[in-house]
Amino acid sequence: MRLRFKLKTVFILYFTVSLLGLIYALMHLGQHCECSEHDMTKDRTISRLLGKLHSLQGHTKKEPTKPHLPTIYVITPTYARLVQKAELTRLSQTFLHVPQLHWIVVEDSSQRTDLVSHFLEHSGLVFTHLHIPTPQDRKLQEGDPNWLKPRGVEQRNEGLRWLRENIWAGETAEGVVYFADDDNTYSLQLFEEMRWTQRVSVWPVGLVGGMRYEGPVVEQGRVVRFHTGWRPSRPFPLDMAGFATSLRLVLRNPEARFDGNSPMGFVESSFLQGLVTMEELEPKAEMCTKVLVWHTRTEKPKMKREEALQAQGLGSDSKVEV
Amino acid sequence: MVEMPKRRDILAIVLIVLPWTLLITVWHQSAITPLLTIRKACHHLVKEIFIIPERLAARRHRLADDGAEGRHETGQGSDSKEYCSSDKDIVEVVRTEYVYTRPPPWSDVLPTIHVVTPTYSRPVQKAELTRLANTFLHVPNLHWILVEDAQRRTPLVSRLLRETGLNYTHLNVETPRNYKLRGDARDPRIPRGTMQRNLALRWLRETFSPNSTQPGIVYFADDDNTYSLELFEEMRSTRKVSVWPVAFVGGLRYESPKVNAAGKVYGWKTVFDPHRPFAIDMAGFAVNLRLILYKPQAYFKLRGVKGGYQESSLLRELVTLNDLEPKAANCTKILVWHTRTEKPVLVNEGKKGFTDPNVEI
Numbered sequence: 001m002r003l004r005f006k007l008k009t010v011f012i013l014y015f016t017v018s019l020l021g022l023i024y025a026l027m028h029l030g031q032h033c034e035c036s037e038h039d040m041t042k043d044r045t046i047s048r049l050l051g052k053l054h055s056l057q058g059h060t061k062k063e064p065t066k067p068h069l070p071t072i073y074v075i076t077p078t079y080a081r082l083v084q085k086a087e088l089t090r091l092s093q094t095f096l097h098v099p100q101l102h103w104i105v106v107e108d109s110s111q112r113t114d115l116v117s118h119f120l121e122h123s124g125l126v127f128t129h130l131h132i133p134t135p136q137d138r139k140l141q142e143g144d145p146n147w148l149k150p151r152g153v154e155q156r157n158e159g160l161r162w163l164r165e166n167i168w169a170g171e172t173a174e175g176v177v178y179f180a181d182d183d184n185t186y187s188l189q190l191f192e193e194m195r196w197t198q199r200v201s202v203w204p205v206g207l208v209g210g211m212r213y214e215g216p217v218v219e220q221g222r223v224v225r226f227h228t229g230w231r232p233s234r235p236f237p238l239d240m241a242g243f244a245t246s247l248r249l250v251l252r253n254p255e256a257r258f259d260g261n262s263p264m265g266f267v268e269s270s271f272l273q274g275l276v277t278m279e280e281l282e283p284k285a286e287m288c289t290k291v292l293v294w295h296t297r298t299e300k301p302k303m304k305r306e307e308a309l310q311a312q313g314l315g316s317d318s319k320v321e322v
Numbered sequence: 323m324v325e326m327p328k329r330r331d332i333l334a335i336v337l338i339v340l341p342w343t344l345l346i347t348v349w350h351q352s353a354i355t356p357l358l359t360i361r362k363a364c365h366h367l368v369k370e371i372f373i374i375p376e377r378l379a380a381r382r383h384r385l386a387d388d389g390a391e392g393r394h395e396t397g398q399g400s401d402s403k404e405y406c407s408s409d410k411d412i413v414e415v416v417r418t419e420y421v422y423t424r425p426p427p428w429s430d431v432l433p434t435i436h437v438v439t440p441t442y443s444r445p446v447q448k449a450e451l452t453r454l455a456n457t458f459l460h461v462p463n464l465h466w467i468l469v470e471d472a473q474r475r476t477p478l479v480s481r482l483l484r485e486t487g488l489n490y491t492h493l494n495v496e497t498p499r500n501y502k503l504r505g506d507a508r509d510p511r512i513p514r515g516t517m518q519r520n521l522a523l524r525w526l527r528e529t530f531s532p533n534s535t536q537p538g539i540v541y542f543a544d545d546d547n548t549y550s551l552e553l554f555e556e557m558r559s560t561r562k563v564s565v566w567p568v569a570f571v572g573g574l575r576y577e578s579p580k581v582n583a584a585g586k587v588y589g590w591k592t593v594f595d596p597h598r599p600f601a602i603d604m605a606g607f608a609v610n611l612r613l614i615l616y617k618p619q620a621y622f623k624l625r626g627v628k629g630g631y632q633e634s635s636l637l638r639e640l641v642t643l644n645d646l647e648p649k650a651a652n653c654t655k656i657l658v659w660h661t662r663t664e665k666p667v668l669v670n671e672g673k674k675g676f677t678d679p680n681v682e683i
Binding site for chain 2: 011014015018019021022025026082083085086087089090093094096097185186187188204206207208209210211212213227229230289290291294295296297298299301302303304305306308309315316320321322
């Protein structure tokens with residue numbers, strides 16, 4: 001009897017101790033582990049990075065399926081010069097923010113250059129890489145002022161040709177065509193303004209035509225005339241960056257293109273004349289009162305020292321792409 | 323009668339064993355799981371979460387790969403240090419699709435890049451700041467310190483900064499005008515942007531204490547240059563001062579530091595005064611914030627600075643040539659271009675101004 005009694009107390013004692021131990025362990029579960037042999041900062045970094053990764057992965061999956069947005073086809077003529085890569089780089093950084101954008105880059109060249117090919121491949125954008133050389137007589141010569149001959153005409157026409165051949169001209173062809181030169185500056189809001197163009201939409205352009213800005217004048221929701229400092233009698237005194245055409249209109253009018261032989265300042269009109277009348281223009285940018293695009297131009301970098309070095313055969317490494 | 327004690331014995335054994343099994347299971351789950359994570363993750367240490375807009379096939383590395391082998395090793399906590407020390411298995415995590423969140427979500431791990439941009443009013447200002455903002459909106463953990471050369475913060479810049487959604491600080495200090503010269507000429511003895519950059523340095527020193535553990539990098543970015551996104555990731559790992567080539571400066575295609583086989587900077591590949599202490603453009607270097615805070619006397623020299631010596635006036639107080647860290651593949655790649663924007667010819671505005679002055683450009 002006594003033995004059993006002792007065993008019982010031992011048993012109860014043991015049971016209580018182990019229960020207390022278990023409760024203690026459970027309480028200390030979620031708390032900081034005093035395992036000093038681990039490299040705690042690295043652990044923390046790793047678990048935090050993992051957490052970040054998972055949250056970012058979750059973020060991509062959670063992105064709601066957007067309603068079908070019309071695609072903006074941006075046609076950019078470009079040509080090789082020192083600042084070309086820089087211009088394309090900062091242009092791509094703007095375009096990367098715009099959803100459903102298809103960049104059509106047309107080089108003024110008889111073949112695709114490596115610089116532009118590599119650049120486009122790594123840009124992260126949806127792109128089409130075309131090329132067409134400008135005929136020699138249309139090219140600006142050294143010393144010509146830049147307004148003497150219209151630039152980029154053949155390249156823009158090539159972009160239009162590609163669109164007409166490759167985009168299905170069905171009833172539901174939804175999209176907008178915009179001509180964006182590689183040295184201008186575009187705000188992100190501009191692309192959302194142009195996305196829903198039905199025929200041709202217009203807006204002001206900053207720093208062009210010798211003025212702070214140039215653009216349409218809107219009265220009662222319609223374009224009545226154009227505010228410009230130079231030859232306002234032109235049919236469409238707009239800058240290339242100041243309008244966008246709906247894809248449907250482009251595909252339905254296969255003859256509409258830019259005329260390189262038109263007089264100075266009439267290139268835009270040569271394209272728009274057959275497509276739309278002034279009354280049909282859709283004013284954007286808060287009835288053409290806001291400037292969302294600027295006709296910036298980049299200086300030609302001074303290469304005096306480079307040329308001097310090259311004369312000595314000591315020019316900077318040509319393998320380094322600038 | 324024999325069965326009763328048997329049942330009681332079984333009950334007794336169960337009651338003895340139960341708490342211990344529970345204890346062991348629960349304890350192991352809490353202690354071993356971090357061990358397992360270390361096992362998995364140390365084999366593939368995540369260097370940084372690099373958001374690259376790649377539209378090609380996924381290069382995302384799956385961290386759950388060797389989970390199976392991790393579970394075998396238990397209770398060997400002391401060995402974890404050896405596993406973690408190997409840096410050879412570092413992979414970058416690259417995302418496939420680009421997520422249109424502007425700016426990217428703030429990360430607790432990445433060092434903050436404090437970009438100091440002096441700016442001043444002129445017709446192209448809004449355009450320059452717009453495209454600069456479009457670039458910065460891609461960079462995670464970027465803090466833009468925009469310092470206006472103006473008596474008061476202008477509404478144009480305030481509004482622009484607010485609308486971008488970037489993390490920013492808006493400061494202003496006016497460079498004193500030289501009243502002897504006609505028009506809006508500033509004191510020509512003070513190089514442009516100096517007072518503004520110094521104000522930003524002072525702000526950083528007043529805002530962050532040297533003891534804080536928030537890592538940061540300071541970069542001086544002018545508003546007309548062009549920056550690639552890769553540049554910001556290169557500078558993020560700066561320990562003291564990092565350097566790289568800059569295109570279109572010094573009358574050359576590019577200027578670059580000279581790097582020897584040991585990966586140390588020993589000179590400058592420039593034509594214009596290569597014997598300057600630091601023959602580098604403002605856009606060609608970045609400084610760790612800690613260094614800025616530890617040397618609170620280091621500022622850009624205001625007056626008496628020869629052309630091209632501005633950068634040296636700051637850097638020589640911070641670091642020696644030996645401490646420089648070359649980036650951009652040992653200074654062989656161009657990641658920043660010193661572009662300059664033409665001044666627009668506003669001939670048609672005339673004396674009275676042709677366009678509506680209320681329309682902001």
